Amino acid sequence: MNYPCAVIQDLLPLYCDGVCSEESSRAIEEHLPQCPQCRACLEAMKKSEQTFPSAVEEEKKAASFRRLKKKLKQRQILMGAGCVALAALVLLVTSAALKNIRRTVEYEDNIQVTMEKSGLVSQLEGTVWNTCASVTLETREGNCLFFCFTDTVWDDLVTGDQTYSHYILCPADKGAGEIQ
Ligand SMILES: [Zn+2]
Secondary structure (H helix, E strand, C coil): CCCCHHHHHHHHHHHHHCCCCHHHHHHHHHHHHHCHHHHHHHHHHHHHHHHCCCHHHHHHHHHHHHHHHHHHHHHHHHHHHHHHHHHHHHHHHHHHHHHHCEEECCCCCCEEEEEECCEEEEEEEEECCCEEEEEEEEECCEEEEEEEEEEEHHHHHHHCCCCEEEEEEECCCCEEEECC
16 A cells, blocks of 8 residues: 555654554555655655754763763862862871971080079070970089970971070079070
8 A cells, every 4th residue: 555755754754763663664665665755755864863863862962971070070079178188187297297306406505504593594595495304413513404405397397497595494493494
C-alpha cells in the first residue's frame, strides 16, 4: 500500500530517530525507493541532525559542563583552604622550632657593677635576652652568683638583634629586672 507523501513526511522524523512502529517503517521503506522527494527529505533530515544536535543534547552538555565547572570551583576552594591550613601549620611548626633554638646572650664586655644598699648591682647593656637563669656557687671569696641569659632565633627574627636594653641584677633578690 502506498501512502501519500505528506503522511510519509510526517512519519520521517520518527523514522529518523528510530522510534516509529514496524508497520510505519515498512510503509516508509516501500515508499522511499519510488519517491525522490521523500528521499531528499530524509537525507536533509539526517544531515541537519548531524550538524545541529538537538536542543536537549545541547542542554545536557551545558549542564554537565556547569557541573564540571562547579566541581572544579569546589576543588579550588578546598585546595585554597588546604594551602592556607598547610601554610599556617608550617609557620606554627617553624616558629616553635625557632623558639626552641636557644642561644646564650653574651654580656661580658658591657657589665657595670656597683655597690648599692640592696647589695651588688650589675647593669647590663646589650641585646635583648629572652630568659635568665641564675645559680649561686660558694667560693673561697664568698658566694658567687652566675647569670645565664638566652634568647632564641625567633627573637632575632621578631625583635632583631640590634635592639639595646638595660637590665639590672640584684643578687639579694637572686633575680633580674628591667629598669627601662
Ligand atoms: Zn513521497
